[in-house]
Amino acid sequence: MTPNDLEAFWMPFTSNRAFKKRPRVVASAKDMHYFTPDGRAILDGCSGLWCTNPGHNRAPIVAAIQKAAGELDFGPTFQFGHPGAFRLASRIAELAPGDLDHVFFCNSGSEAVDTALKMAIAYHHATGNSSRTRLIGRERGYHGVGFGGISVGGMVANRRTFGTMLTGVDHLPTTYDRKNQAFTKGEPEYGAHFADELERIVGLHDPSTIAAVIVEPMAGSTGVIPAPQGYLKRLREICDKYGILLIFDEVITGYGRLGHAFAAERYGVQPDLITFAKGITAGAVPMGGVIARKHVHDAFMKGPEHMVELFHGYTYSAHPLACAAGIATLDLYRDEDLFARAKALEPYWADAVMSLKDKPGVLDIRTVGITAGIDLPAREGLPGQRGYEAIERAFHEEGVMIRTAGDTVVMTPPLIISNEQVDELIGKVGRVIEKVM
Numbered sequence: 001m002t003p004n005d006l007e008a009f010w011m012p013f014t015s016n017r018a019f020k021k022r023p024r025v026v027a028s029a030k031d032m033h034y035f036t037p038d039g040r041a042i043l044d045g046c047s048g049l050w051c052t053n054p055g056h057n058r059a060p061i062v063a064a065i066q067k068a069a070g071e072l073d074f075g076p077t078f079q080f081g082h083p084g085a086f087r088l089a090s091r092i093a094e095l096a097p098g099d100l101d102h103v104f105f106c107n108s109g110s111e112a113v114d115t116a117l118k119m120a121i122a123y124h125h126a127t128g129n130s131s132r133t134r135l136i137g138r139e140r141g142y143h144g145v146g147f148g149g150i151s152v153g154g155m156v157a158n159r160r161t162f163g164t165m166l167t168g169v170d171h172l173p174t175t176y177d178r179k180n181q182a183f184t185k186g187e188p189e190y191g192a193h194f195a196d197e198l199e200r201i202v203g204l205h206d207p208s209t210i211a212a213v214i215v216e217p218m219a220g221s222t223g224v225i226p227a228p229q230g231y232l233k234r235l236r237e238i239c240d241k242y243g244i245l246l247i248f249d250e251v252i253t254g255y256g257r258l259g260h261a262f263a264a265e266r267y268g269v270q271p272d273l274i275t276f277a278k279g280i281t282a283g284a285v286p287m288g289g290v291i292a293r294k295h296v297h298d299a300f301m302k303g304p305e306h307m308v309e310l311f312h313g314y315t316y317s318a319h320p321l322a323c324a325a326g327i328a329t330l331d332l333y334r335d336e337d338l339f340a341r342a343k344a345l346e347p348y349w350a351d352a353v354m355s356l357k358d359k360p361g362v363l364d365i366r367t368v369g370i371t372a373g374i375d376l377p378a379r380e381g382l383p384g385q386r387g388y389e390a391i392e393r394a395f396h397e398e399g400v401m402i403r404t405a406g407d408t409v410v411m412t413p414p415l416i417i418s419n420e421q422v423d424e425l426i427g428k429v430g431r432v433i434e435k436v437m
């Protein structure tokens, strides 16, 4: 089972040369664990890539995919449809807050982001405001790897080698300020005022040029940065004042990660568009999508009825296997009440993670929902090296899978994690921190 030639696979977001010298390979998974080809159990501290919220290889999801594969291999969704696509869209619309009630499908978070950005610009075109094309992202934001996503994103390494990207983009400042926020559980009290920077950006560009603001309710990929209290409400108010669409990128925060179906609910803020991916199918089949509010969708529904209203879509939008996996995953969230479980677990999780505060070198710890970021100092002249060593040691020596963002250790385990497994994970990560410092 162990691959004997690692060369051909150019691995994504991977230190290929280091990995291939000492590979970390998983061959199967169940519930909270991965298993290596030689059968060693690895406790999953990051839900794969923030995907497997209900745990791995859950029987109802596996069964639904197997059944679907035998029924309909592929069903086009351009000018045709299949039952699973309509059923899943209705289920997502039912779950989403307020009048977020139309669902557009694609295959990844990156595609979801590009779809939402295009929808926002096309919405203004459809409503007679075609000068509104400018997109506003945020420093330290991650919105996938399409040209749209890296343009509004704010991670330097994801931008600097890819040319000019989209023009007409500006960025809000990050909401992170260690001096005033360090070691906060949940949303920090300090920082709502970072939203006011949008007023400055509007003043610079004029509202008549701005289509949308896109933010993650909790910035995940740059090391777990929860929104400050009141920040997202303030962004919503400023967007309303100037007719700007607000997009929440919920690729990570959707489907229970913050104890609700969507973070929009946790914060009581209604965005105009929500992007999702990952947790919708528990990672079992690629899928992403955008949920649009009624007024956004309805703006397109005009003109001759034989006309295509939005010239956008992917061959695999609403693929039958993904739809089957999505419906089964939503059933599982409901039947096991997993969003409420995550909410109930949050205080225990936060206390457990914060117990690492006094480990050597720890500069800050942030938690929100079932996520955590632990900042370690970079080694002199070698940023990210300590983080990489932490991943290696965690996997090979402690039997846990963690992620890092530079030298920040990130944990986002499946929502089914037990208190004992939380203790096990934190104990092991604590030892890893001691070893790499």
Ligand SMILES: Cc1ncc(COP(=O)(O)O)c(C=O)c1O
Binding pocket: 107, 108, 109, 110, 111, 113, 142, 143, 144, 145, 216, 220, 221, 249, 250, 251, 252, 277, 278
């Ligand atoms: C907030 C956010 N948006 C978009 C993406 C991109 O998703 P994908 O890797 O499925 O393209 C991610 C991935 O982690 C994400 O965290």
